[in-house]
Amino acid sequence: MRRVGTALAIPALSLALTAAGPPRRDPPHSGDLPAAPVANEASAAFNSHSSNAPTEAPAGFDGESNGFAEEFCAGQDGLVSSPNSPKIPANECNFEAAEEEFTGPESVADGLGPIYNATGCGECHSSNMGFDPDNFGRRLVGGTSEITEKRAGYYDGRSFRDHPGGSLIQNRSLRAAEQERVLPGYTVLALRSTLSVFGDGFVEAIANDTLKAIADRQPSAQRGQIINVPVLEIPGATRVGRFGHKAQQASLVSFSADAYVNEMGITSPLQRDENTSNGAPVEDPVPGLDDEGVDVELFALFMRSTKAPPVDEALAATDDARAGRKIFEQIECAVCHTPTIVTAPPGSSINGGALKVANALGNKIIHPFSDFLLHDVGTGDGIVQNGGQSTRNKMRTAALWGLRARGRFMHDQLSFSLEDAIQRHRNQGELARNKFNDLRSSDKRRVLLFLSSL
Numbered sequence: 001m002r003r004v005g006t007a008l009a010i011p012a013l014s015l016a017l018t019a020a021g022p023p024r025r026d027p028p029h030s031g032d033l034p035a036a037p038v039a040n041e042a043s044a045a046f047n048s049h050s051s052n053a054p055t056e057a058p059a060g061f062d063g064e065s066n067g068f069a070e071e072f073c074a075g076q077d078g079l080v081s082s083p084n085s086p087k088i089p090a091n092e093c094n095f096e097a098a099e100e101e102f103t104g105p106e107s108v109a110d111g112l113g114p115i116y117n118a119t120g121c122g123e124c125h126s127s128n129m130g131f132d133p134d135n136f137g138r139r140l141v142g143g144t145s146e147i148t149e150k151r152a153g154y155y156d157g158r159s160f161r162d163h164p165g166g167s168l169i170q171n172r173s174l175r176a177a178e179q180e181r182v183l184p185g186y187t188v189l190a191l192r193s194t195l196s197v198f199g200d201g202f203v204e205a206i207a208n209d210t211l212k213a214i215a216d217r218q219p220s221a222q223r224g225q226i227i228n229v230p231v232l233e234i235p236g237a238t239r240v241g242r243f244g245h246k247a248q249q250a251s252l253v254s255f256s257a258d259a260y261v262n263e264m265g266i267t268s269p270l271q272r273d274e275n276t277s278n279g280a281p282v283e284d285p286v287p288g289l290d291d292e293g294v295d296v297e298l299f300a301l302f303m304r305s306t307k308a309p310p311v312d313e314a315l316a317a318t319d320d321a322r323a324g325r326k327i328f329e330q331i332e333c334a335v336c337h338t339p340t341i342v343t344a345p346p347g348s349s350i351n352g353g354a355l356k357v358a359n360a361l362g363n364k365i366i367h368p369f370s371d372f373l374l375h376d377v378g379t380g381d382g383i384v385q386n387g388g389q390s391t392r393n394k395m396r397t398a399a400l401w402g403l404r405a406r407g408r409f410m411h412d413q414l415s416f417s418l419e420d421a422i423q424r425h426r427n428q429g430e431l432a433r434n435k436f437n438d439l440r441s442s443d444k445r446r447v448l449l450f451l452s453s454l
Contacts, residue, residue: 041207041239041350054342057202057364059310061405063140067360068201069095069305085233085253085354086269086293088301098302101295103141106264111289113174114282115275116265117149121299124194124263142198142306144406148191148413149263151383152182160188160384160392164279167383168262174285178277190381191412192245196402200243201304203372203399204252205343205350205361208240214338214371222335222428224373225394227387232257232270237352241386242372245411247396248386251351256299260291269293304358308366309402309454316453324450327443331435336397336428337369369400369454378426379410403454418451419444 058066073093091097104120106112118124124147150171152163163169163186173179182189215224229241232254241247249255257270265275268291274284315321328334344350346362373396380393387394395411408416415421425433436444 041209041344041348052363054363054365057199057308057343057361057366059199059308061140061198061310062307063099064307065095065305066201066307067305068358069093069098069301071358071360072301072304086297088294088297092294092298093301095302095305098298098305101298102302104264106266108174108285111266111286111291113172113265114178114285115170115173115180115277117171117263119264121263123147125197142303143196143402145194146408146413147194149194150182151190151192151381152186153188153383154186155188155382155392159389160382162384165276167385170262170265170275170277173277173282175282178280178282180278183278188382190383191414192381193408193411193413195243195245196309196399197303198306198402199308199366199368200252201306201361202308202343202364202366203242203368204250204304204355205348205357205364206242206341206372207344207348207350210341210344211240211242211372214341215373218335218371222332222375222431224336224371224375224397225387225391226373227391229386230254231352231354233354234352237354239351242396244385245381245395246383246385246387246391247372247374251354252300252303253296253351253354256296256303260296260299266291266295268296270296304361308368309405311367311401312404312453315449318449320446321450321453323443324446324448327439327447328450331439331447332432333436334369335432336371336373336375337400338371338397339367339369341366341368367401369403370397372399373397375429376427377424377429379412379424381411400451400454404452418448 073088073090102121102125104122106119112119122141124145125143126141126145150169151167152169153167154161154163164183165180169182170180212226215226218224227241227247228238229248229250231237231239231251233251239250241250243249243252243255249258254270257268260266260268261271261273261275267274270293272290274282276282329339343362343364343366344357346357346359348357348362349355350357374387374391374394375397376394380395382392384392398411403418408414409418409421410424415424422433422436436447439447
């Protein structure tokens with residue numbers, strides 16, 4: 001529900017808890033998707049027409065815009081080309097309004113529920129990280145938190161199937177009798193952490209070809225899996241997935257619509273079906289109330305406008321942290337945790353033609369320490385979403401930027417120290433873990449100091 005005309009004192013937060021799958025049913029697996037071509041998105045390295053040298057993406061835990069909202073709302077020609085994207089009204093098209101919409105909360109009158117996880121994005125993407133020194137106590141939203149979501153299903157030894165109503169088990173209901181719970185026999189159980197969305201506009205602006213090139217450079221034993229997922233705003237189009245723990249979304253508009261219905265139970269033109277209670281239809285307390293899609297666009301506007309997470313410059317500049325980064329690369333952690341990526345040039349068409357890369361996001365150097373690909377590092381949650389059965393025990397490489405602002409680690413938040421998270425790496429992560437374990441104690445400490453600077 002949009003609330004126009006005031007600017008919140010607290011920066012807004014992200015909605016996409018972990019972008020759950022379409023309403024109460026995970027999206028069709030990639031093998032079941034229509035044979036639509038993936039948009040040809042060339043990386044900056046392959047674009048000879050890009051004459052300007054790449055520049056560093058703006059970074060900061062200051063709650064300020066990276067410039068996308070200002071450029072987008074000024075009506076830059078050609079930024080949006082999708083006929084399915086509603087136009088944000090002029091008086092709402094700004095970073096502050098998008099920030100406010102993300103903050104919430106939503107009410108039943110706004111369409112909340114009847115099956116949902118939270119009343120607003122702020123419940124899960126509210127973080128204590130990044131207080132503005134000039135406004136101490138200002139909450140920075142959009143980051144991770146200690147809140148997790150629950151998923152469930154069944155594995156028969158050959159294939160996974162969803163729990164009735166979808167693998168996502170909602171934590172709340174407007175009516176006690178419709179509260180979801182895991183039914184007997186569904187023994188695949190998993191927790192998923194809330195993901196930070198800081199810098200996600202830059203991640204969206206990474207070309208398909210760039211991610212494919214990263215995978216091609218990886219040794220076969222550590223090579224990440226690329227999956228092509230639906231772009232909801234362009235029916236039939238697919239793109240290389242990059243958002244969510246299973247890389248199950250590729251577009252921030254799709255990500256927003258999916259989270260709106262699955263986390264708050266609010267439908268939109270891109271996700272019109274209400275959630276169910278363990279597969280059984282429930283009565284909507286406000287029937288016929290659909291979000292017209294502008295809220296979803298505002299969510300995407302906020303995420304596209306967030307700055308990249310910054311490093312602790314003082315710590316990163318120390319001799320030990322600098323040495324730790326070199327060791328991190330030498331022991332092959334950087335094979336998957338890719339330190340540096342360049343986004344596509346401004347004007348590049350992405351998301352199946354739904355969006356053109358803005359100047360604020362294009363040709364930018366980012367340091368996510370992730371390849372955004374799926375890997376089996378021995379901690380897979382057993383859940384299948386867009387990638388098909390081969391992805392059951394694979395997870396997207398965690399982006400390490402902003403790591404110093406987290407207190408719990410791994411997709412389930414069950415690692416309480418960085419060293420414990422390293423020790424959980426097996427299978428495709430085993431080589432790097434073993435090399436870490438073979439280090440001298442002083443070098444292990446240097447690696448951990450480097451990680452603490454991110």
